[in-house]
Amino acid sequence: xxxxxxxxxxxxxxxxxxxxxxxxxxxxxxxxxxxxxxxxxxxxxxxxxxxxxxxxxxxxxxxxxxxxxxxxxxxxxxxxxxxxxxxxxxxxxxxxxxxxxxxxxxxxxxxxxxxxxxxxxxxxxxxxxxxxxxxxxxxxxxxxxxxxxxxxxxxxxxxxxxxxxxxxxxxxxxxxxxxxxxxxxxxxxxxxxxxxxxxxxxxxxxxx
Amino acid sequence: xxxxxxxxxxxxxxxxxxxxxxxxxxxxxxxxxxxxxxxxxxxxxxxxxxxxxxxxxxxxxxxxxxxxxxxxxxxxxxxxxxxxxxxxxxxxxxxxxxxxxxxxxxxxxxxxxxxxxxxxxxxxxxxxxxxxxxxxxxxxxxxxxxxxxxxxxxxxxxxxxxxxxxxxxxxxxxxxxxxxxxxxxxxxxxxxxxxxxxxxxxxxxxxxxxxxx
Numbered sequence: 001x002x003x004x005x006x007x008x009x010x011x012x013x014x015x016x017x018x019x020x021x022x023x024x025x026x027x028x029x030x031x032x033x034x035x036x037x038x039x040x041x042x043x044x045x046x047x048x049x050x051x052x053x054x055x056x057x058x059x060x061x062x063x064x065x066x067x068x069x070x071x072x073x074x075x076x077x078x079x080x081x082x083x084x085x086x087x088x089x090x091x092x093x094x095x096x097x098x099x100x101x102x103x104x105x106x107x108x109x110x111x112x113x114x115x116x117x118x119x120x121x122x123x124x125x126x127x128x129x130x131x132x133x134x135x136x137x138x139x140x141x142x143x144x145x146x147x148x149x150x151x152x153x154x155x156x157x158x159x160x161x162x163x164x165x166x167x168x169x170x171x172x173x174x175x176x177x178x179x180x181x182x183x184x185x186x187x188x189x190x191x192x193x194x195x196x197x198x199x200x201x202x203x204x205x206x207x208x
Numbered sequence: 209x210x211x212x213x214x215x216x217x218x219x220x221x222x223x224x225x226x227x228x229x230x231x232x233x234x235x236x237x238x239x240x241x242x243x244x245x246x247x248x249x250x251x252x253x254x255x256x257x258x259x260x261x262x263x264x265x266x267x268x269x270x271x272x273x274x275x276x277x278x279x280x281x282x283x284x285x286x287x288x289x290x291x292x293x294x295x296x297x298x299x300x301x302x303x304x305x306x307x308x309x310x311x312x313x314x315x316x317x318x319x320x321x322x323x324x325x326x327x328x329x330x331x332x333x334x335x336x337x338x339x340x341x342x343x344x345x346x347x348x349x350x351x352x353x354x355x356x357x358x359x360x361x362x363x364x365x366x367x368x369x370x371x372x373x374x375x376x377x378x379x380x381x382x383x384x385x386x387x388x389x390x391x392x393x394x395x396x397x398x399x400x401x402x403x404x405x406x407x408x409x410x411x412x413x414x415x416x417x418x419x420x421x
Binding site for chain 2: 032147198
């Protein structure tokens with residue numbers, strides 16, 4: 001996915017808001033505002049996967065992830081009547097998602113404040129935990145599993161920045177706007193996230 | 209963590225991204241999809257119902273107005289009560305301004321009680337900032353007060369006027385009248401005997417002059 005690489009530290013990628021430059025997302029949203037349910041369906045299908053994984057990957061609680069996921073779309077639907085193209089739809093969507101996570105999760109310091117594996121923790125612990133998730137397939141490659149464990153081990157801010165970059169290809173500039181962080185801080189988070197994952201994966205391969 | 213060049217980092221990034229997308233990609237369940245789509249449809253229906261009701265109501269209002277407005281009223285007849293109220297206010301204000309007798313010489317006993325109170329409320333400001341014309345008018349009316357022969361004939365509008373009249377009477381050495389006037393002043397404006405009253409000092413001075421004569 002080389003486009004991610006070139007876009008990672010791109011400069012200003014803010015959307016030009018001239019009507020002629022509106023991307024599909026904004027046009028679909030405006031069409032839904034005008035009463036076109038098909039437009040919303042198209043918009044939903046485009047964003048449901050990445051948004052769902054944004055919540056699932058960050059939260060240990062699948063039920064909570066689903067609740068927040070549905071809450072985001074509920075807010076989008078309610079806001080449609082007064083929707084105006086002030087920013088990219090993706091930025092707006094993930095700002096809502098980010099704020100919901102902040103409100104519901106980080107305020108109570110839940111399990112997603114994960115760090116690297118502790119001394120008394122092994123990959124078997126995570127293997128056992130993940131094995132209870134219904135979506136885990138036996139056929140999944142060990143690499144993908146290992147990768148997922150390493151992603152889970154990231155600090156929450158790095159994990160979020162990583163997910164937005166890897167799922168959506170968002171640049172540091174856009175991610176900083178969503179996460180309400182400085183550009184430099186966001187660049188650091190993305191860089192450290194990838195490096196930590198690489199280090200973690202390499203370590204797991206060696207131990208295996 | 210060692211600093212790596214951008215090229216090395218981009219290589220790592222490509223590797224991780226490829227690895228990530230090879231793994232499982234969980235999606236929302238069909239029930240979740242259905243629930244969200246149902247909400248989206250419901251929102252549109254609610255929105256269209258609201259707009260339909262609003263336009264229907266507006267149409268009804270327009271029809272009703274058209275039916276009831278058989279006679280096209282002139283502008284001034286449309287706002288009769290507002291215009292009449294404004295005219296009444298203007299008339300009363302005009303009467304008050306034009307007729308100084310109504311302001312300075314109340315005829316009823318109620319006015320006798322009300323006017324001193326009104327003047328009393330305004331007296332601190334009047335004591336400091338009375339324009340020359342108003343003060344001259346008071347002196348002029350106050351000069352007529354010394355001609356009164358009984359206490360009942362004495363009419364004091366304000367403590368300021370009272371003190372000025374007392375000064376005038378003292379200057380004219382009309383001590384008997386000054387004493388009577390002083391008594392009326394103290395009866396009508398007892399607050400002038402309090403130290404915090406702005407005219408207290410003047411009152412005490414003129415009183416001493418009058419009583420020591």
